[in-house]
Amino acid sequence: RWNPTAVNSFGLPSLTTCPGRTGFCASCYGENAELRNAGVSELLEHNLGLLRGAGDDVDAITALLANMIGRYETHNDNIQMPPEDRLFRIHWDGDFYSEAYAHAWARVITAHPTVQFWAYTRSFRPPVDVTPILAPLPNLALYLSIDDDNVEAGHQALADHPQLLAAY
Numbered sequence: 001r002w003n004p005t006a007v008n009s010f011g012l013p014s015l016t017t018c019p020g021r022t023g024f025c026a027s028c029y030g031e032n033a034e035l036r037n038a039g040v041s042e043l044l045e046h047n048l049g050l051l052r053g054a055g056d057d058v059d060a061i062t063a064l065l066a067n068m069i070g071r072y073e074t075h076n077d078n079i080q081m082p083p084e085d086r087l088f089r090i091h092w093d094g095d096f097y098s099e100a101y102a103h104a105w106a107r108v109i110t111a112h113p114t115v116q117f118w119a120y121t122r123s124f125r126p127p128v129d130v131t132p133i134l135a136p137l138p139n140l141a142l143y144l145s146i147d148d149d150n151v152e153a154g155h156q157a158l159a160d161h162p163q164l165l166a167a168y
Contacts, residue, residue, distance in 0.1 A: 006075040008087060010068065012051075012094025013044045019097060020122030022149035044093060051101065061104035069108050073115065083114045090119035097123075102130035109137050120145045120167055125153035135161035143167045 018025065054060035069088065076086050096102045102123070109117050118141040123130045134142050143165045146154035158164055 006072055006079075007068070008072060009089040009092045010047065011044050011092045012048050012097070013041070014093050014095075017048065017094040017097040018122060019128040020095065020125060020150065022122065022147055024147040024149060025122075040093075048094075056098065056100040058100050058103045058107070061101055062107045065104055065108045066111065069112050069115065073112060086115045088115050088117050090117055091121070095121055095123050096128065096130045096134075098128060099130065099133060102128075102133045106133050106137060109134075109140050113139055115139065116141070119143070122150065124157040125150060129157075131157045131161050131164060135164055141165060 014025075015021070050064055051061055054064060072088060073086075075081075090105060096105070096119075109115075116139050117137075119134075120143045121130060122145045124144050131142070131144075134140055144154050144157055144167065146166055146168050154166060158166055
């Protein structure tokens with residue numbers, strides 16, 4: 001069994017952090033993982049609890065995220081990981097639940113240009129649209145999760161921000 005040497009992904013609870021969820025999300029793999037695997041739900045709730053404790057204070061949220069990414073970078077430096085292998089997935093479960101949270105990620109991503117970040121999101125229409133915040137970042141591959149329920153908004157976001165990617 002493969003055991004990672006560094007945490008290179010971050011997750012949050014699926015339902016409570018997905019303001020853009022659609023009917024398609026009823027079969028969410030993340031929610032299924034939370035239900036099937038002991039400890040997963042507790043870990044994700046812990047992550048969310050720390051972030052929610054910071055409220056909408058972008059500086060406080062940024063500090064929490066920067067600490068995590070700083071540890072990832074230190075590990076990479078210690079093992080002399082080449083820059084092209086420094087990949088970090090934001091949200092293997094969950095999503096950008098607020099614009100303040102997205103602004104914090106934008107600061108962290110900008111501060112770590114040698115890491116290639118990537119994320120899927122459904123937060124590209126009201127009540128939370130993170131695309132103007134995150135689309136301009138050159139070291140973030142942001143995939144819009146598009147289905148029949150949000151296809152119009154997805155196409156509009158792609159037209160407004162051509163650097164975004166789409167996952168149908």
